Amino acid sequence: MTVPAKIRQEIQKRLQEIEAYRAHSLYKEARVRCQELAAFIKKSPDIPNKEKLMGQLVNKVKKIDAELKTFDDFSSNVEMSSREQTVVKKLFTSGKKGGAKTAFETATALLVFGQWAPALEALRELLGDDTHRVEAAKSIMRCHLGARQYQAAVNDYLAWFKDDSFPGPALDSVRAFLQAALEKKGFKQKLPVPIIMEESQALEEMDTGPEDFLSIVITYEAGRREKKEVVLDVNFQSRVRINCIVPRTEGVLLDFLKPGIVIPNVQPNGVDMITFSSVRLKEVSQIRVERYAGDTTITLQVLDDD
Numbered sequence: 001m002t003v004p005a006k007i008r009q010e011i012q013k014r015l016q017e018i019e020a021y022r023a024h025s026l027y028k029e030a031r032v033r034c035q036e037l038a039a040f041i042k043k044s045p046d047i048p049n050k051e052k053l054m055g056q057l058v059n060k061v062k063k064i065d066a067e068l069k070t071f072d073d074f075s076s077n078v079e080m081s082s083r084e085q086t087v088v089k090k091l092f093t094s095g096k097k098g099g100a101k102t103a104f105e106t107a108t109a110l111l112v113f114g115q116w117a118p119a120l121e122a123l124r125e126l127l128g129d130d131t132h133r134v135e136a137a138k139s140i141m142r143c144h145l146g147a148r149q150y151q152a153a154v155n156d157y158l159a160w161f162k163d164d165s166f167p168g169p170a171l172d173s174v175r176a177f178l179q180a181a182l183e184k185k186g187f188k189q190k191l192p193v194p195i196i197m198e199e200s201q202a203l204e205e206m207d208t209g210p211e212d213f214l215s216i217v218i219t220y221e222a223g224r225r226e227k228k229e230v231v232l233d234v235n236f237q238s239r240v241r242i243n244c245i246v247p248r249t250e251g252v253l254l255d256f257l258k259p260g261i262v263i264p265n266v267q268p269n270g271v272d273m274i275t276f277s278s279v280r281l282k283e284v285s286q287i288r289v290e291r292y293a294g295d296t297t298i299t300l301q302v303l304d305d306d
Contacts, residue, residue, distance in 0.1 A: 002048070003046065003047055003048065003049075004046050007044055007046055007047065010040070011037070011040075011041070011053075014033060014036070014037045014040070015037070017033050018030050018033045018034055018037070018060070020155055022064060022067065027064050027065075027067050027068035028068065030064050031061060031064050031065070031068070034057055034060060034061050034064065037057060038054065038057055041053055041054060041057070042054075100126060100129040100131060100132055103122060103125055103126055104126055104132050104135070104136065106122050107119050107122035107123045107126065107136070107139065108139075108236065108238075110122060111123075111139055111142065111143065111235065111236045111243075112235065112236050112243045112297055112299070113285075113287050113292070113297055114146065114235065114245050114287060114292040114295070114297065116143040116144075116146055116147045119139070119143055120140060120143045120144075123136045123139050123140045123143065124136075124140065127160075127166075128165075133166070133167075133170060134170045134173055134174065137156075137160065137170075137171075137174045138173075138174055138177050138212065138237075139236065140153075140156060141153050141156070141157075141174065141177060141178050141181065142234070142235060142236060144156070145181055145185070145233070146233065146235060146245075150182060150185060150187040150189075153178055153181075153182070154178075154182070154189050154191070157174065157175065157178055157191055158191075158192075160174070161175075161191075161192055161194060168194045168195060171194045172193065172194050175191050175192075175193060175194065176212075176271050176272075177212045177214075177271055178191060179191050180212075180214060180270075180271040180272075181214050184214055184215070184269070211268070211270035211271065211272065211273060211275075212237065212270060212271045213234045213237055213242055213268045213269065213270050213302075214233070214234060214269050214270065214271065215231055215232060215233050215234055215268075215269045216231070216232055216234065216242070216244065216266055216267060216268050216269065216279075216300070217229060217230070217231050217266065217267035217269070218230050218232065218253070218263060218266055219265060219266075220252075220253060220256045220263070221256065222252050222256075228252065228253070230250060230253055232244040232245070232246065233245075234268075235297070240301055240302045240303075241282070241299060241300070241301050241302075242268075242299070242300050242301075242302065243297060243298070243299050243300075244297070244298055244300070245287070245292060245295050245296070245297050245298075246295060246296045246297075246298055247295050248294040248295050248296070254284075254296055257281055257284055257296075257298060258281065258284075259281055259282065259283060259284055260280070260281065261280070261281050262278050262279070262280050262281075262303070263278065263279050263280075263281065263300075264278045265278070266278065266279045266300075266302075268302060277302050277303060277304075278303045279300040279301060279302050279303060280300065280301045280303060281298060281299075281300055282299045282300060282301055283298065283299040284296060284297075284298050285297050285298075
């Protein structure tokens, strides 16, 4: 006895929904969908291999529970010192109080110190705010990219693409950023291009800010006659200020990085261009909590060499 096509399609659809929730770190919702699927399987008389399907579903729930525990443990242990909060506020935030501004500053602080999971939650709350929508969306992409969750980044973009409330010009800016980032990571996925009704609409709605940087290449002196080159992903960007995380294994580079120095001939890799600029090192802070404990977060200001 085979499973009827209609029931098979319904099971596949529900499994895809579960995986979509997992990809977005919505583990509690994924678990609820698993329970609903289990109830559907139990009450459907035309499924011959119920025991096998239920066994697979139980294993999936166990994996989701493990991911949820890791996520909750990670979020509950996020505690930044007052100095770290001051550093982020000084470098990236406006200092003004307000609902959306405060929420964005909180998300920024988490993102700068490589705390993707809680940053992701905070950033999603800002997608409905016109002022922070594009910055929040691109920062969500950086969270996924930093965690190497490329499919999750694609899933988020596709959800926004289907959402009419996301303005076309803003969404196209996010698409261009993510498409370039995926290509550099070797992840082959062509993103659909949103329809923009009029060119004037794009000019009116989009602020012509600086280039979106994906990574930077720093060349530094590793010895008397030796030069080394390192590529760092851009973890966060606020106009011409960028943040990167330097692994603890880059000991020689960390010895070279002193706050205040100007590093010439740094190669910022943007969405549409590769250029060379000088950068000033604004801040160096060691990360003390969770996944990136022992690594170092650095903040750089891209200078106008002209």
